[in-house]
Amino acid sequence: MLPVSHCTLDHDGCVVCSDAGIPLRVVSIEGDDALCEDSAGNRASVALELVAPVRVGEILLTHGGVAIGKVEPDAPYLVPEARATEGRTR
Amino acid sequence: MKYVSEFRDAELARAVSAEIASVTDPERHYKVMEVCGGHTHTIYRHGIKDLLPDQIELVHGPGCPVCVLPMGRVDEGISIAERPEVIFTCFGDMMRVPGSKGNLLEVKAEGADIRMVYSPLDALRIARENPDREVVFYAIGFETTAPSTALTLQRAKKEGLENFSVFCNHVTIVPPVRALLDSPDLRLDGFVGPGHVSTVIGCRPYEFMSEDYGKPCVVAGFEPLDLLQSVLMLMRQIGAGRCEVENQYSRIVPWEGNLAALKSMAEVFELRPYFEWRGLGFIAQSALKLSPAYADFDAELRFSVPGVRVADPKACQCGEVLKGVLKPHECKVFGTACTPERPLGALMVSSEGACAAYYNFGRKSFEKVEIGSKV
Structure with a gap:
């Protein structure tokens, strides 16, 4: 299972809403496009120009067939700390 | 930490909920706006409202582009779609948004060549496959979607594709929020900021909320615990008298946004002097059109779109709901004349719309409340 969100390629709510981002893992790269896979195993081609350079295995946030962000693997996950700590700024 | 289950952990949710309650002043009423329709959806899908103290009222913002699109722009899209030489492409939810004389689905049933696409790049592929037809993409969305349109147009220009154009209805998130903050109708204590829009624009554009209006903002993710923690972060700010922009969704949102996406948008788009928003009226510099360098791909120029203004149906109160003045179930046609099956207003059409x-x-919980209140 991928981190970040429950969104998958076949269940992403409303793409038009503009805020549906789907996390996909890069399977292979060909030119400016990558074959990517979601947490349910669905695969799709995704345009990479806006997040290049990209490596196989990275997780991208995609929207409407275009990668718009990368999931930051080292970013601390805030939820477990939510019990006692202040929210971080920046 | 990195798995979905962590962001839906019931025990943790209860702990965060208790923490929110502990920092809430029982003598005070808090009004917090979630700007994004995706957040509204998460709040109701996961029952977040039930985990918050009664003192915290969540107000739903204008963050669904389908919902804020005025009827005149739907009619103009339909007028392009009805042209015999055109293959009209759009996202699925746009198909059911009512114009003054019907929706795209009905026009398609009457013979227009209208195709649902998942990505503007799919529309580009259709243009390549149909060189003797005009392929138009109905572009709509905030800054999350605009980069995909920009990238598609950059590819179209690079390929020299002459039968592809875009009917551009992209909007920007900051001007309507500023309009809401200027509105005398609404007194808000803070904002839950849109997560994926911020992937592109970053957090800096929200600094005006704290600096100019004294309102805290927390950019939030979309899982239940993301939202709960964002509310907690807001409540702590309010309680401590702080007023800052915070980033709860740092695993996705860089503070400065996606610079490549912003560069691509800057090349392809420019701001419109003004644009009409459903419920909010005309807002200056709140929408995008194609820049002169991409004018050849502008469907508004290619097909001479007339620019007609159409009033909403009288019974429809989408405008008040969009401004947060009315809750969806307080609209007089909610659940009766206006349902997801037969929507009167766009807020009931889009799956991210507050009414939907x-x-x-x-719905059931409102019915219970109403029954209880009558007894």
């Missing part, structure tokens, strides 16, 4: 979220996930 209320209807699908929250």
Whole structure:
């Protein structure tokens, strides 16, 4: 299972809403496009120009067939700390 | 930490909920706006409202582009779609948004060549496959979607594709929020900021909320615990008298945004002097059109779109709901004349629309409240 969100390629709510981002893992790269896979195993081609350079295995946030962000693997996950700590700024 | 289950952990949710309650002043009423329709959806789908103290009122913002699109722009899209030489492409939810004389689905049933696409790049592929037809993409969305349109147009220009154009209805998130903050109708204590829009624009554009209006903002993710923690972060700010922009969704949102996406948008788009928003009226510099360098791909120029203004149906109160003045179930046609099956207003059409979220996930609880209140 991928981190970040429950969104998958076949269940992403409303793409038009503009805020549906789907996390996909890069399977292979060909030119400016990558074959990517979601947490349910669905695969799709995704345009990479806006997040290049990209490596196989990275997780991208995609929207409407275009990668718009990368999931930051080292970013601390805030939820477990939510019990006692202040929210971080920046 | 990195798995979905962590962001839906019931025990942790209860702990965060208790923490929110502990920092809430029982003598005070808090009004917090979630700007994004995706957040509204999460709140009702997962019952977040039930985990918050009664003192915290969540107000739903204008963050669904389908919902804020005025009827005149739907009619103009339909007028392009009806042209015999055109293959008209759009996202699925746009198909059911009512114009003054019907929706795209009905026009398609009457013979227009209208195709649902998942990505503007799919529209580009259709243009390549149909060189003797005019392929138009109905572009709509905030800054999350605009980069995909920009990238598609950059590819179209690079390929020299002459039969592809875009009917551009992209909007920007900051001007309507500023308009809401200027509105005398609404007194808000803070904002839950849109997560994926911020992937592109970053957090800096929200600094005006704290600096100019004294309102805290927390950019939030979309899982239940993301939202709960964002509310906690807001409540702590309010309680401590702080007023800052915070980033709860740092695993996705860089503070400075996606510079490549912003560069691509800057090349392809420019700001419109003004644009009409459903419920909010005309807002200056709140929408995008194609820049002169991409004018050849502008469907508004290619097909001479007339620019007609159409009033909403009288019974429809989408405008008041969009401004947060009315809750969806307080609209007089909610759940009766206006349902997801037969929507009068766009808020009931889009799956991220506040009315659809209320209807699908929250309706029963309102009925219980109403029954209880009559006894």
